[in-house]
Amino acid sequence: MFRLFNTSRPSALLQQLGGLSLFSELSPRELKIVAALVHQRRMLAGEVIFDEGEEGQAIYFILAGQVTICRQGEAERPIAVLEAGQVFGELALIDGGPRSAQARAASDCELGVMFRGDFFNLMESHALIATRISFGLARHYASIVRRLAAGGAQP
Amino acid sequence: MSPQRYRAGPLVWAGVLLTTCLLLAVFQKVLWLVLPFLFALVAYYxxxxxxxxxxxxxLSHDSAAVIVSIGIFTLLGLAMLLSAPWLSAQLSALQSGGGRYLEGGLRFLADTLAGLEARFAFAARAQIGQAVMAGIGDFIENFAARHLADAALAAAAWFPSLLLIPFLAFFMLRDGWRFKRFLSRAVPNAFFERTLHLLDRVDRTARSYFQGLIKLTVLDAVCLALGLWLIGVSSPLLLGVATAILAWIPYVGSIAGCLLVVLVAATDHPGSPSVAYAAIALFIGVRLLDDFIFMPATVGKSLEVHPLLTVLMIFAGGAVAGVPGLVLVLPLLGIVAVIGETLGAVLSDPRLRARHRFAKALLQRQVTRDLQG
Known part of the structure; x- marks a missing residue:
């Protein structure tokens, strides 16, 4: 009866999560721990994932497809186009502020979503994973700073 | 643009109060399932x-649930095994002394009433002592004939459903997260983040309520046991634990607990009513500590409901569903309030509704693309 609730494909998810820059340092066992906290959502091309100014409750990982980041109401002029393997929505999650831009699905896409409470619970209770994810986030921000310094668009 | 925290309006609150009362009325009909479920929820959290x-x-969720359950059952089994001789001695003493305690309590009451009559003329004229003792005597004489058979039948009927508690607790532990996933999967994308927030708040409210309730019970039991031991009442630990558990039922439970303590104190020290008065003073002291310090620091933190509304809802719970209503009303109100507030925040947000309609239109366009001429 409880198979009713268990329709996920954990091995496929593990592979997809392993391909994310944020989790590239995690061991398969650690990835399994993270995967248990990730929700999977499918979005259609054009669908709004979150709006600018919204309260940020989750961090998103692109498992397949593309996502555009843009100012509210300026979907035709994206700030960045993100590909599979990239992360977004982490800024509002970390500083607790509102979403700084709108996120929309640029193509039909599959996203991993980790809720704020689960994310911080993981970071507080698992030092090794927390360190590796923190390094992942630091690398992510370093690449943004480098790109901005080189005059490129923010991913 | 900064996100503003939604505050539920009068309509949402009216809905919350009405839903709580309706649920209480429904729960009263299936009490045989609700109470084991409640105890299982306490154990789960x-x-x-x-x-x-x-x-x-x-570890996987399944393995973790099995290991924790085996560990808890082993610990409980060992604790029961080790405490069985002490517990059976205490219980048999209480059982054999049942009539003695009742007599002691009645003697204490008769002495107190006689003292009142001696001191106040109006009490002597009204013959308070005689009237009260006659009423109590009549109640005790007819109690067995009227209620004992019903009580025995009810206990026999309740026993199997209480066996459900460990069962339910184990499955909650093993499959609770799957159930939450199952619920969240049914939520449309536009409402997903807010709904995750809702599920998390419901979970946190229930968890902090039940964990707070256990902390409160331990604090009450320790204070009462310590106080009873200091004033020299027998079986202080057993009495402390029993009265602390009885206090789960607001008002009625406290009165029953106080009565129990006074009966034992009056019987243990028949010649000195001051011990029984000290037990009453101790009980009132612990209740005050409970209401003003322990409760706000444990259970109160979990319910973001105004204290006046809390008290009114306790009375409403009692009126709708009797004693079970008194027990169930606060956790139910806390959870329904969180659900009501978040549903209000989700459904009254025009932007979220518009995004949901837009997503539905996108889906419609996608699935009918080859059908359009």
């Missing part, structure tokens, strides 16, 4: 941190 710790150490 008590051991959930252990399971979460194991999951975060890399």
């Amino acid at each position: 008590l051991v959930l941190p252990l399971k979460q710790r194991l999951v975060l150490r890399g």
